[in-house]
Amino acid sequence: MKTHTVPPPTPVASPGELMDGRQRLRLVLVLGSLIAIGPLTIDMYLPALPSIVDDLRITSAQVQLTLTGTLAGLALGQLVIGPLSDAFGRRRPLLAGVALHVLASVLCVMAPNIEVLGALRVLQGLGTAAAAVVAMAVVRDLFSGAAFATLFSRLILVMGVAPILAPTLGSGVLGWTNWRGIFVVLAVFGVVLLVVAALGLPETLPVALRRSAGPVATLRTYGALLRDRTFVGLVLVAGLAMAALFAYVAGSSFVMQGQYGLDEQEFGLAFGAGAVGLIVATQLNVRLLRRYTPQRILVSSLVAGTVAATVLLAFAVTGLGGLPALLAALWVVLAAAGLAMPNAPALALSRHGEAAGTASALLGAVQFGTGAVAAPLVGVLGTGAVAMALVVAGGMVCAVVVLLVVVRPARLGALDPVPVAGAAH
Structure with missing residues (x-):
């Protein structure tokens, strides 16, 4: 009696993959x-x-x-x-x-x-x-x-x-x-x-x-999204990484101009260099994705960013190395955020393609909300380097904790969609 082996299913290309x-x-x-x-x-x-x-x-x-x-x-x-x-x-x-x-x-x-x-x-x-x-x-x-x-x-x-x-x-x-x-x-x-x-x-x-x-269906969809522990964790990770970035934006002018005496042009160059570092990291992410999974890049970047943020806080408290040391640590944090920011949303939204608009809205609101809280928090703590570094480091440390405790990268697995149960079509 002959046995027939069933060939594995052929992966279906997404619409975007068919684009030239x-x-x-x-x-x-x-x-x-x-x-x-x-x-x-x-x-x-x-x-x-x-x-x-x-x-x-x-x-x-x-x-x-x-x-x-x-x-x-x-x-x-x-x-x-x-x-x-x-x-x-x-x-x-x-x-x-x-x-x-x-x-x-x-x-x-x-x-x-x-x-x-x-x-x-x-x-x-x-x-x-x-x-x-x-x-x-x-x-x-x-x-x-x-x-x-x-x-x-x-x-x-x-x-x-x-x-x-x-x-x-x-x-x-x-x-x-x-x-x-x-x-x-x-x-x-x-x-x-x-x-x-x-x-x-x-x-x-x-x-x-x-x-x-309808409002009932909308609330049901949001409820289902919030019950997905991994999705919520990834959304929080994305928001906390954004909070670290907003803390830098909110405090950098006070630190560089007020504390370290840079003029407007010098501050513009220093701020622009940090932004270039973030942008370069996001483009490096494209190359890294050819060899590594988004999960691995996300974990590695957040760990590196947390270490750099801790060093940043140490430099801010002790004054060791002055402004050059502070800027070097800041730029590493920004580069790490540049690697984390594309991958956390990618992993989160890959779980809920059937409700992409609602999931994107929740992701954007959390990112924006945590960033909006981080900016005034820097002002509440003060206008010096320590206040800025505290919020930057706090955002990165919390992001790593949420990733390890809530998301649990080892359980993240493949990027298979997770349907939102109970949502009406």
């Missing part, structure tokens, strides 16, 4: 433009804060609330828009969100007082959230696992460059107009982005895979 090089490049450019609108909206008007204070006759604390409003809109908006993108597809929530951003930007130009400006900045944040969520969800629709981490590493190049260039662009705009002109530029960019998204971004979520948009 030109199609992938176009996708990166479109999604990179979507991601850039967030940093530009948040950071481009920072150089104008003093002039807004003078023009509207308000206090510095009042104008800072407009920034808080933007961040709040961006965080809350992701939680709302994520489920909507799972229910109605990616394009409609995206285009509606960018249109809201354009409208809010135009109205900011005409804002008569700080109260109106603050409310409009919240609307800007809501519109920006659509771009952030949909960009991540589209990548997950098309790619998974190492391929997701590879493409996301390319997008982090934009995420790293945009916040650095945004204040410089804002300063340039202020050279020929007042603070209201910055919102004109944001409105124009939003219109361009609306056209680019409408013409260059196809729908990536088939109708058959869409989910219910």
Whole structure:
């Protein structure tokens, strides 16, 4: 009697893996433009804060609330828009969100007082959230696992460059107009982005895979995601790594200029060098993924970042080595974060491709929320190197603890999707 061996199933290529090089490049450019609108909206008007204070006759604390409003809109908006993108597809929530951003930007130009400006900045944040969520969800629709981490590493190049260039662009705009002109530029960019998204971004979520948009179904989906211990752990790891990065951004100017006496140009060079280190690390991640799994890169980078952050704290407390030693340790931490940031989301979202929008929203909200907490925490602790180093080290240490205790890399295994139980289609 003859026996027949059953051949192993042939792996099914994801839609993104069927793209050629030109199609992938176009996708990166479109999604990179979507991601850039967030940093530009948040950071481009920072150089104008003093002039807004003078023009509207308000206090510095009042104008800072407009920034808080933007961040709040961006965080809350992701939680709302994520489920909507799972229910109605990616394009409609995206285009509606960018249109809201354009409208809010135009109205900011005409804002008569700080109260109106603050409310409009919240609307800007809501519109920006659509771009952030949909960009991540589209990548997950098309790619998974190492391929997701590879493409996301390319997008982090934009995420790293945009916040650095945004204040410089804002300063340039202020050279020929007042603070209201910055919102004109944001409105124009939003219109361009609306056209680019409408013409260059196809729908990536088939109708058959869409989910219910009802509040009960949405809450059920969020509940199911939160019951996935590994997913929650990876989301927290991504958020804590982001918190370390935000702590550096929030405290670096006070430390380098106030404590170590750098002028504005010297600070710009030092800050830019750190950003270059982070960006180079994200691009190195693409090469590393050809030889190692995202799990291994994530564990190694977080351990290295924690060691560097501990050394950073020691340098800050003792003053040993001065500013050069402090910067060297900081740059290693940033490089480690640059390796961790693409891989933690890739591992998390690979578990829930069927609810990519909702999962991306939860991931973005946690990342943004922990980062937003880290920034003022540096100010509460002080303006010196010790305060900044404490928060940076705290974020990295907590990330490693969560990874080892909650995620448990040895149990992470293959990147097989884990269905969200009980969610209505």
